[in-house]
Amino acid sequence: MQKVLSALYVFIFLFLFTLCGCQSSSVQKQKSLVTDFSADFCAEYNDMKLKGSVVSNRQGVIGINITSPDTIAGISVNYKDGEAELKRDSLICSADEAYLPSSSFPNLLKNILRGVSDGRAELSTQNDESSCYNLKIDNGICIITADKSGNIAEAKIENEKFYIRFSEQKSLEN
DSSP states (O other): OOOHHHHHHHHHHHHHHHHHHHHHHHOOOOOOOSSSEEEEEEETTTTEEEEEEOOOOOOEEEEEEEEEETTTTOEEEEETTEEEEETTTTTTEEEEESSOOSSSHHHHHHHHHHHTTTTTOEEEEEEEEEEEEHHHHHHHTEEEETTSHHHHHEEEEEEGGGEEEEEEEEEEOO
């Protein structure tokens, strides 16, 4: 009887050990999203197509420069310390961030980048090549896709008709 119990204990131990070993090897390590970067972008916002560049860091300092379409090319928006600065040529206007429309293109992009910097993006799915994150912002749920290095490849907010794709990313981390 003792031999049967001993064999049963060994079998249960090996079974549990095998389960734990298999489980830990199948769990992939989550790569954190890159927060300090510069990149070019192509975006669709409502029925407009935009191109430009963006610089963002984990402190929430964000610079957006629009290069296309021609009607708004040259506009730049910089966010820092709760203030937004809009520039075009030699014209500069500063205002509290709260005064800008929450569903404007620059504000939506700012909310996404700050949400990522604040660590609020939650991993949804992951494979060897990319990861998908969900980020809740005031305007809805943003779906963020990142490459295997953690660089944000694209972001989409369905109910705001907002889609942005990043390219030529460069890390600003030391």
